[in-house]
Amino acid sequence: MSDGPRVLVVDDELQIRRFLRIALEANGYRVYETDRGGEAVQEAARLRPDLVILDIGLPDMDGLEVLRRLREWTPTPVIMLSVRDADRDKVAALDAGADDYLTKPFSVDELLARLRVAQRHARPESAAAVFTQGDVVVDLSRRHVTKGGGEVKLTPTEYALLRLLIQHAGKVLTHRQILREVWGPEYMDETHYLRVYFGQLRQKLEDDPARPKLILTEAGVGYRLAA
Amino acid sequence: MNDEHRPDPDALLAAIQRQEAREERGRLKVFFGMAAGVGKTYTMLQAGHEAQAEGRDVVIGVVETHGRAETRELLEGLEQLPRLRLEYRGALLEEMDLDALLVRRPQLALVDELAHTNIPGARHAKRYQDVIELLGAGIDVYTTVNVQHFESRADAVHQITGITVQETVPDSILDLADAIELIDLTPEELRKRLSEGKVYTPERVELAARNFFRTGNLTALREMALRLTAEHVDHQLQDYMDIKRIAGPWKSAERLMVAVGPSPFSEKLIRWTRRMAYTMEASWLAATVETTTPLSADARQRLSRHLNLARDLGAEVVATAGDDVAKSLLRLAQQRNVTQIVVGKPQEAGWRKALRHPTLVDRIIDDSGDIDIYVVTGDEPAGRSTGRLTLPLLRERSPWQHYLWAALLIVAITLLDALLISRFPLISYLTVGLTDLLVVLIVAGRLGRGPALLAATLSAFSWNFLFIEPRFTLQITRAQDIVLFFLYFATALIAGNLAARLRSQERLARSHADRTTALYALAHERATAVDMDDVLRVAVTQIGMVFDAETAILPADGDKLAHRPHPGGTLAVDDKEYSVAVWAFENHKAAGRFTATLPLSSAHFIPLQTPDRTVGVLAIRSRSGARPSFEQEQLLEAFAGQIALSIERELLDEAAQRNAMHQESERLFTTLLNSISHELRTPIATITGAASSLLDPQLGEHAPTRTQLATDIQDAGNRLNRLVANLLDMSRLESGQLRPKLEWCDVGDVVGVAVEQLDHYLAGRSLTIDQAGDVPLVRLDFMLMEQVFVNLLDNACAYTPPGTPIAIAIGRRGRSVVITVTDHGPGLSAADRDHVFDKFYRSANAATGGTGLGLSICRGLVEAHGGTLTADNAPGAGARFTVRLPAGEAPPPVQEAAL
Structure with missing residues (x-):
């Protein structure tokens, strides 16, 4: 257990920290905690954690500010904790370099899934050339997409979107991040492009486009590819 | 109890109200005498000492010793309030300091000489008003007054003694009195006191003894004082019987009506009627009939003063309109169930009486039916003789420009006639006469009676001089022409008169219509206004227009008067004026200019009263600075009444709304609590129950149970989470955020x-x-x-x-x-x-x-x-x-x- 990934938990609520410690230690993580934003940056510099779980609302310093200070010197994955209705904060945090977020209350399963995705993306190894999820298979090297064995024809834009999601599989991408990557920075506010193209993608890739299991919508934030 | 013995409910209510008003008010004791020197002040001071000895807090508001030594001695030992010094026309004068007295708030205040007239600049015109305010503040008052000062007795005193009494108090002040102490002295005793120098200083004694203090005078005054006291006691007894429902000799409902006009004689009629009404215990009306004949400014003022006097004496003042005065009065009498009408005996010289058609009195008597008519003779009150004899045709004053115009028109038409006659010889002088007549009619219709008369005269003479043969002389030779000339003159006069009357009728109708329109507009606005702001804005504008005045409305703010007038007003109210407004507000009486209270103020302040309370004050300052006529005052009162009702309605609406909102929010709160507490408790109970089970060593060991319990906790948590989300959404929706x-x-x-x-x-x-x-x-x-x-x-x-x-x-x-x-x-x-x-x-x-x-x-x-x-x-x-x-x-x- 001593060589498990090190997690720094930054939250001012004792109960939350305790529950996170129990859950994380039970799953092989080494847990460090602090309740202050100011200390968090120092602790991160000292401990060099593999992951940071950061509450957006801290008493002494805005969680977003802590995130920015961390991002000045480390790419360590950061997962933000937030509450419902704070979608603006979530988007801001994601755009400022947070890797993912969790809305309180959340389950341990969700948390562990997010941590795994974040750790995976943090490793510099190149993504696999073939992505498989259910009966959907995407061969990135050949730009070839099949569903249930049959070939799926995608427009270049649809394919670009799918590839972007696959590169960040399991991780949330904000609208702005997607628009910047696929269309370019000057299209960052054209959210409706995404509604249209993800609608089309779902029609082509989902078993039941009305209840998507592959391309998930994060309300008010962005999209996530199930992983 | 049979019907004859049942007290009139109105009388009963009035008696109870008087009783109730008395309970909050201070008590008033009047020391009452027939003349100066009977010892009223002395007795009052003695009573003050007695009250103080009984442990009451007594302060002398004001006492005049008139240099009488025994009176002065009695001042010792009683707290005396310093007098207020006021400057008036360069002289420094002293008055009772009403405000200081109100602040000092003794239990009993001694205020000498009730009928005293205050110096302009003091709050009230008369001292009795000061006393009323003291009583209103709950302070008991002892005061002194002589019989000659009562309004209703002023005439009689004038008749007996030849002295015109200037300082009067309304009789109704006696109704306020809880006790009257008559200081009775025989005339001989009084004259003895006078000669001993106990009343006046020696140099004035002889003069006084010769004039006022004659035994005959004093006997008459004494009788008057005794009677007034007796009447008052009688009334108190009546009140008492009303309240206690003691069957007494209930009188039939007599109702008197006095016809009031601008004649100075009306004043006497009013006093006479008041006395009659009082002794008969009847209610009385003072009626005035507005005719198309316009009144001079002087007459209007007099009429207005008479009506105010009648109101002060307790009459209900009614105005009606109609050119037939007799008919209008009788119609009014019938409408108001009047049983007796009081009219003045016309004082006309014999020849005029003979010439005229039946007089007003004759006609009223002829058509009165069941109604009794009193015809009261009148004297010209001394020093008030107007001596003005005006021709009925000239009563309406036209400006001199109108006369000039009339003359110019006649000159012009005459020149035109001359020109026509010289060019067209066929045109006869008869045509000229008719053209002239037409011009006279136009002048009458346009410029009024006086100019018409002038035009008629001028044209008649120019016609005669220039056109009737022999021309260029005033002579007329043919008999037919003589008849023509006089017929012309008569026709011109009558036609002119008729046209002028038509014109003034039209004017009167228009001014009535204007008034009605203004009132209607306000009433309409009131009905359609969305809020108080609207109503006040319209009211201020309407009043400003109708009265050509600057106006402001100060609405009540809770129990106090708002410091700032409503922004729609045009009249600025400074601190000094504001204090007048506050006085009007607190005392529910008009104040300021043209009233007896704070008359030096530049504006007139009328409290906006509803039956229950005063909801604000209307301030008005006419641009012309003229005193409002009686009809204007009436209209203003009507306006004030309307505004008050609107404000009241708005206040009630607001209160009802607040109440409804309060109830609604209370209901919501209760429902929310009931609903939420249940919704919260269920998951909380699940969580606590499941958690304690997990802590139980036996249950906690069993893996499937543990899983079930944990799932329950999770579900309960989710449920709580959804509840919180809903509550947050709800509050955001409710708050409009x-x-x-x-x-x-x-x-x-x-x-x-x-x-x-x-x-x-x-x-x-x-x-x-x-x-x-x-x-x-x-x-x-x-x-x-x-x-x-x-x-x-x-x-x-x-x-x-x-x-x-x-x-x-x-x-x-x-x-x-x-x-x-x-x-x-x-x-x-x-x-x-x-x-x-x-x-x-x-x-x-x-x-x-x-x-x-x-x-x-x-x-x-x-x-x-x-x-x-x-x-x-x-x-x-x-x-x-x-x-x-x-x-x-x-x-x-x-x-x-x-x-």
Whole structure:
């Protein structure tokens, strides 16, 4: 257990920290905690954690500010904790370099899934050339997409979107991040492009486009590819 | 009790009101005498000492010793308030310091000489008003007065002694008195005191003894004083009997009416009627008839003063209009059930009487029917003789310019006539006469009576001189021409007079119409005004227009008068004026200019009174600075009444609204508490119960049980989370803080996310989502709309048996996107359909708990998007909820990425 990934938990609520410690230690993580934003940056510099779980609302310093200070010197994955209705904060945090977020209350399963995705993306190894999820298979090297064995024809834009999601599989991408990557920075506010193209993608890739299991919508934030 | 013995309910009420008013008020004791020197002040001071000896707090407000030594000695030992020094026309004069006395607030104040007239600049014109204010403040007052100072006795005193009494008090002050002490002295004793120098200083003794203090005078005054006291005692007894319902000799309801006009003699009539009414215990009216004959400014003032006097003496003042005075008076008398009319005996010289048609009095007597008529003789009061004899034709004063115009017109027409006659010899002098007549008529109609008379005379003479043969002489030779000339003159006069009368009638009608219109406009505005602000604005403008005055309204602010006038006003109210307004407000009486209180103020302040309270003060300053006429005062009162009622109505509305809002919020609060406490307790109980079971070593060991308990905790937690979300949404909706963040969204996507959220909850049900192909993107707030569908689905699950299917359909209907959520449960009852969106409404077949907030929030959220949410039953299924979202706007075009 001593060589498990090190997690720094930054939250001012004792109960939350305790529950996170129990859950994380039970799953092989080494847990460090602090309740202050100011200390968090120092602790991160000292401990060099593999992951940071950061509450957006801290008493002494805005969680977003802590995130920015961390991002000045480390790419360590950061997962933000937030509450419902704070979608603006979530988007801001994601755009400022947070890797993912969790809305309180959340389950341990969700948390562990997010941590795994974040750790995976943090490793510099190149993504696999073939992505498989259910009966959907995407061969990135050949730009070839099949569903249930049959070939799926995608427009270049649809394919670009799918590839972007696959590169960040399991991780949330904000609208702005997607628009910047696929269309370019000057299209960052054209959210409706995404509604249209993800609608089309779902029609082509989902078993039941009305209840998507592959391309998930994060309300008010962005999209996530199930992983 | 049979009917004859039953007290008149009105009288009973009045008696009780007087009694009640007396209980809050200070008590008034009047030391009353027949003349100066009987020892009123002395007795009052003695009574003051006695009261002080009994332990009461006594202060002398003001006492005049008139240099009498025995009186001065009595001042010792009583606290005396310093007098107020006022400068008036360069002289420093002293008055009782009313304000200091009100601040000092003794239990008993001694105020000498009730009839005293205050110096201009003091708050009230008369000292008796000071006393009334003291009584109003709950301070008992002892005061002194002589019989000659009572309004109703002033005439009699004038007749007996030849002295005109200037300082008078209204008789009604005696009605305020709780006790009257008559200081009675025989005339001989008084004269003895006078000669001993106990009344006046030696140099004035002889003069006084010769004039006023003659035994004859004193005897008459004494009788008057005794009678006044007796009458008062009689009335007190009557009051007492009314209250105690002691059967007494109830008098029949006599009602007197006195005809009041501008004649100085009216004053006497009014006093006479008051005395009659008082002794008969009858109510009385003072009636005035407005005719088309305009009154001079002087006469108007006199009339107004007479009516005020009548009002002060307790009469109800009534004005009616009509050219036939006798008929109008009788009509009024019949309407008001008057039993006796008092009119003045006309004082006309014999020859005029002979010439005139039956006098007013004759006509009233002839047509009076059952009504008794008193004809009272009058004297010209001394020193008030007007001596003005005006020709009836000249009564309306036309400005001199009108006369000039009349003369010029006659000159012009005469020149024209001369020109015509010289050019066309066929035109005769008769034509000229008729043209002249026409001009006279025009002058009469346009310029009034006087100019018409002038025009008639001028034209008659110019006609004679220039056109009647022999021309250029005033002589007329032919008999026919002589007749013609006089006929012309008579016709011109009569026609002119008639035309002028028509004109003044028209004017009067117009001024009546103006008044009616103004009042109507205000009443109309009052009915349609949305708020108080509106009403006040209109009122201020209307009054300003009708009276040509600057006006302001100070509304009441709770129990106090607002410091700032309503912004619609045109009159600035400075601090000094404000204090006058406050006085009017607190004392419920008009104050300021043209009143007896604070008359030096530049504006007139009228309290806005409703039957229950004073709701503000109307301030008015006429631009001309003229005293308002009686009719203007009446109109102003009508306005004030209207405004007061409007304000009252608004205040009541506001209070009712506040009350309703308060009740509603209280009801909401209670319902919320009831609903929430249940909703909170259930999951909390689950969590605590499950957690304590987990802590139990035996139960905690068993793995399946542990899992079950943990799942229960999780479910309860989720339920709490949804509750909190709903509460937050509710409060945002209620507070109006909710601003949807609209962006282009795919409704299907929103539904999908909602379904995903409730995945666990929906397990075991078949859920179909049917989305038509042509559904456009809609601008909406993704998260709020997601909440709508979460709630709708949550609701569908809660009210239908487990396992029944739920169907969602998304389609386009014209310019809307329509989403229906249909379940296969029992459906909505009629009551459900009406109330399902009401806050805290819970259907009768609700299986589990619930706040009754979910659907209400849904509707609020959908409406915040400009959409609608309705509920009905789907044929062949259960309840169906339909969300309609506007989709009129086409989404912007989408372009492929440049890759």
